[in-house]
Amino acid sequence: MDGIPGKVVIARGRATARLQSTELLRELILGGTLAPGQRLNEVELAAQFSMSRGPIRESLQTLAAEGLVTIRSHKGTFVKTFTKDELANLYEVRLVLEAYACRQAALRRTDAEAEVLGGLLDLTRQRLATEGVFLYENDFHLQILAMTHNDVLANQGRYLLVQMALARSRSASSAERSKAALEEHQAVLEAICDKNDAHAADLMERHLGKSYENARRTLEPTLDAADPSGTSG
Amino acid sequence: MDGIPGKVVIARGRATARLQSTELLRELILGGTLAPGQRLNEVELAAQFSMSRGPIRESLQTLAAEGLVTIRSHKGTFVKTFTKDELANLYEVRLVLEAYACRQAALRRTDAEAEVLGGLLDLTRQRLATEGVFLYENDFHLQILAMTHNDVLANQGRYLLVQMALARSRSASSAERSKAALEEHQAVLEAICDKNDAHAADLMERHLGKSYENARRTLEPTLDAADPSGTSG
DNA sequence: TAACAGTTGACTGTTGACAATCACGTCGTT
DNA sequence: AACGACGTGATTGTCAACAGTCAACTGTTA
Structure with a gap:
């Protein structure tokens, strides 16, 4: 402690x-x-x-x-500690849930909500350019979840985001990956603004797929080493 | 108390x-x-x-x-008390998650797991015929979730099942609905046995859609009356 | 009669003390 | 030296008492 x-x-x-x-x-x-x-x-x-x-x-x-x-x-x-299998499971569910959420967000969003999402992205772009940090990624995903106007869906999605933040807390993202992720977010935003639900869902699915690839590559190889917290209690 | x-x-x-x-x-x-x-x-x-x-x-x-x-x-x-909106939200997420789970269960199931699912259905059919009770519905869905071999997915699905059991605790199912539900389960089982993942997902989606229709019709109209438990603490 | 302030009782929030369990080091035995 | 019983300290599990908050009731006043 x-x-x-x-x-x-x-x-x-x-x-x-x-x-x-x-x-x-x-x-x-x-x-x-x-x-x-x-x-x-x-x-x-x-x-x-x-x-x-x-x-x-x-x-x-x-x-x-x-x-x-x-x-x-x-x-x-x-x-809590995570194994690579658990991380894979988290991503699998997240892919399904967030792709669907993205689809519904495109259909149900208000204009004000879309503007918030755009503002979030502007802020991310600005700080990436000036300070080289990639921030507010979770907020971007949370905002999309909120735009579905389904609290159950938003809560389940948030749970997955939180779990993943903890599971990935020892992984890193390169500058190239950050730039690519930002562009992927931008594409998702545009699809949502166009109310193109199928495209939005597809883009989000690809985005998360690439995110998982990056996470798997950059994770410490010791992720599923001996787990001091055990399995149950 | x-x-x-x-x-x-x-x-x-x-x-x-x-x-x-x-x-x-x-x-x-x-x-x-x-x-x-x-x-x-x-x-x-x-x-x-x-x-x-x-x-x-x-x-x-x-x-x-x-x-x-x-x-x-x-x-x-x-x-916890539920409003009709919350029940609708629960069903929406459940539809997405269980349809996907059913698809994956069809692909990943072992023969032993499929037999357990079949045994569950036999038991349900037997007790419906002899006693007129429709039981083990949740166990059927839980078994399918387990057959995905994804604990995260299974846990999220179980959460939705539990929430729904509580939300629907004041609703009823007619004898006709029970019989229809049993047949729908049977169809899902067969698709999973055939490893026909697309069909299995589709059948599960229809099954849950009908289940929601029934729940909405048979729910006490007082579901979203004054909520004595309030919203937050 | 209606509205309001004070009081009262019931319940939740918090605390410190005690009991039970576990991990580890020590000592003795083979 | 290797092994196991034993004791010991640290930590979690549980309890009973106290403090704070809320809601309902009472009695008063206009």
């Missing part, structure tokens, strides 16, 4: 301790501060978050159900 | 109190003992399960993340 530098100060608004710790832990895990496989010590977390173990334990239950951590009875809680 | 008759006796094996109460609550909710919208009193549950509020609260966190209950801060926990 030496991944967390010091005590975390919480702005005690009106949210409960449980909700705060849930959010905080989610950020620490998805931000990479808490690495996959790392053990989460309840006492230490409680001290760092300035609360007792009760709310911490309740948060860990939530995160376990969300698939971000694995709880092993009497052993401890660990940040 | 008068839905639960008396104290529930727990066979104290080696499972933790939290795991036992999670499983128990899941069964009570999906079995209909705890009806949608009903409030879950932590103190009463703790007494009935012969444990303290700690494990109960942790279980409720898990069930909330699974979408079976809704927690409202300082208000209480309620069995």
